[in-house]
Amino acid sequence: MTTSPEPGGPVALPTARVLTVAGSDSGGGAGIQADLKTMLAHGVHGMSVLTAVTAQNSLGVQDWWPLSREAVTAQFRSVVDDIGVDAVKTGMLGTAELIETVAGLLDTLPEGVPVVVDPVCASKHGDPLLTEDALAALRDVLLPRATVVTPNLGEAALLSGLGTGTAPAALAAALVAAGPDWVLVKGGHSEGPPTDVLLSAADGSQPVSFTAERADNTHTHGTGCTLASAIASRLALGHDMVAAVAAAKEYVTGGVRTGFPLGEGIGPVDHLWQLRPHLGR
Ligand SMILES: Nc1ncnc2c1ncn2[C@@H]1O[C@H](COP(=O)(O)OP(=O)(O)OP(=O)(O)O)[C@@H](O)[C@H]1O
Numbered sequence: 001m002t003t004s005p006e007p008g009g010p011v012a013l014p015t016a017r018v019l020t021v022a023g024s025d026s027g028g029g030a031g032i033q034a035d036l037k038t039m040l041a042h043g044v045h046g047m048s049v050l051t052a053v054t055a056q057n058s059l060g061v062q063d064w065w066p067l068s069r070e071a072v073t074a075q076f077r078s079v080v081d082d083i084g085v086d087a088v089k090t091g092m093l094g095t096a097e098l099i100e101t102v103a104g105l106l107d108t109l110p111e112g113v114p115v116v117v118d119p120v121c122a123s124k125h126g127d128p129l130l131t132e133d134a135l136a137a138l139r140d141v142l143l144p145r146a147t148v149v150t151p152n153l154g155e156a157a158l159l160s161g162l163g164t165g166t167a168p169a170a171l172a173a174a175l176v177a178a179g180p181d182w183v184l185v186k187g188g189h190s191e192g193p194p195t196d197v198l199l200s201a202a203d204g205s206q207p208v209s210f211t212a213e214r215a216d217n218t219h220t221h222g223t224g225c226t227l228a229s230a231i232a233s234r235l236a237l238g239h240d241m242v243a244a245v246a247a248a249k250e251y252v253t254g255g256v257r258t259g260f261p262l263g264e265g266i267g268p269v270d271h272l273w274q275l276r277p278h279l280g281r
């Protein structure tokens, strides 16, 4: 929870403010749309800086267009300078130019605002959402500014330069060296129970593993965005990192279990699974 200067002195806000800096998914399952739904489900105030527009559906990404650095900067300044933020999540940034722009903007945040970096490289279908030359910028410019970075197994292999068969704990150790405070390597693309491995840069201790039952459901569009936004929401509400990841994992697990078919391909996770009984549908 946070306080805000008001005439007559600081007052407690009824909720936390969480900003996503990410791309739009026209199909509504991932990207900005998944982030804002996740934030709503966590009872925080969600805000957005759009970095790119994708033409996307359950079958894949048909095309995408990055916004200008001026458009990204103006959105960020509008939100941060007036409303303020308690946590930031970054997702699809698309190009090296936008990664550098966003990194510069993150440097202007007040001290202590947590930043969750989801290093989005491709969609669930494998369609690229990042230009090839931007991977180095993601690693060298954005990772050092992350409170936590949340790669899937493929992204962790790409960013670390290690092979795809490398164990998650070894991938996490290699990425911690790139400068984030924490690394969470997600195991959604492995065989068996999806296990996510969290490693802290600070204490050099053993990684913490978060395991769930694998949902026997192909409708997993947006899992990565959902997990990262849930972590950002929990951090904004004052949870520590281990508690935030544990709660976020529980949220995404429920959402995947009840993910539903839409279109001809991969349907979305259900962001409202906890509220369905109250909604009556
Ligand atoms: N079938 C599943 N059942 C339960 N949990 C899952 C399943 N698939 C993925 N997850 C969980 O979802 C979260 C996101 O992991 P994943 O590896 O799918 O990320 P991602 O590839 O970045 O997602 P996206 O493709 O949406 O970008 C992790 O907590 C992972 O363990």
Ligand SMILES: Cc1ncc(CO)c(N)n1
Pocket (backbone or CB within 6 Å): 022, 023, 024, 025, 030, 031, 032, 054, 056, 091, 092, 120, 122, 123, 124, 129, 221, 222, 223, 224, 225
């Ligand atoms: C806009 C956007 N961001 C992230 C992902 C990753 O799932 C996606 N498919 N689309």
